[in-house]
Amino acid sequence: MSILIADSDPDQLALYSDILRHAGYQTHTAGRADTALRVARVHRPAVVVTEIVLTGSNGFEVVRAIRRDPGTAAVPVVVLTWRGTASHRREAEQAGCSGYLVKPSTPRWLLQEIRWQLQHSIRVQQDPAFGSRLRPETAASRSSRIVDIAGTGGSFLERVGQSVTRTA
Numbered sequence: 001m002s003i004l005i006a007d008s009d010p011d012q013l014a015l016y017s018d019i020l021r022h023a024g025y026q027t028h029t030a031g032r033a034d035t036a037l038r039v040a041r042v043h044r045p046a047v048v049v050t051e052i053v054l055t056g057s058n059g060f061e062v063v064r065a066i067r068r069d070p071g072t073a074a075v076p077v078v079v080l081t082w083r084g085t086a087s088h089r090r091e092a093e094q095a096g097c098s099g100y101l102v103k104p105s106t107p108r109w110l111l112q113e114i115r116w117q118l119q120h121s122i123r124v125q126q127d128p129a130f131g132s133r134l135r136p137e138t139a140a141s142r143s144s145r146i147v148d149i150a151g152t153g154g155s156f157l158e159r160v161g162q163s164v165t166r167t168a
Helices: 009-024 033-043 059-068 086-094 107-126 128-132
Strands: 001-005 025-030 045-051 076-082 099-102 146-147 157-160
Touching: 001 009, 001 033, 009 025, 009 045, 009 107, 025 157, 033 045, 033 059, 045 059, 045 107, 059 086, 076 107, 086 099, 099 107
Parallel strands: 001 025, 001 045, 045 076, 076 099, 099 146
Antiparallel strands: 146 157
């Protein structure tokens, strides 16, 4: 199972790539927005982890492009960033992010979030009725998990949205 990590900081890219490889995941890395999109389209990772600040664009534009592409639209995208403000979190949700982690993220929290995203993603893929009953406005932002790793006020798990919203 492969994970795409996009971050313009080579040290952060290497750190999180090592953590994921050590946990048994194959990783693809990208330091630029255009590279991240190309890798996502070619390799179709199970999860994308992206920083907001990327060379060539920002992480939110990467997320929007992933959501627009039918080949990658269902891939969970987790933002992993130093920017933990409420406005950044709202923009992440509006862009279609599946999760939001604030750096510094411990390996445990990063792996826990990726496992959660993978479990959710597999559930939707295995049960066509489950996936086909998603309301269109929630399909792009299937879930919304906001996790405050840095402890910037409040509990670690500030908000866990519903995995999906079924229509009646």
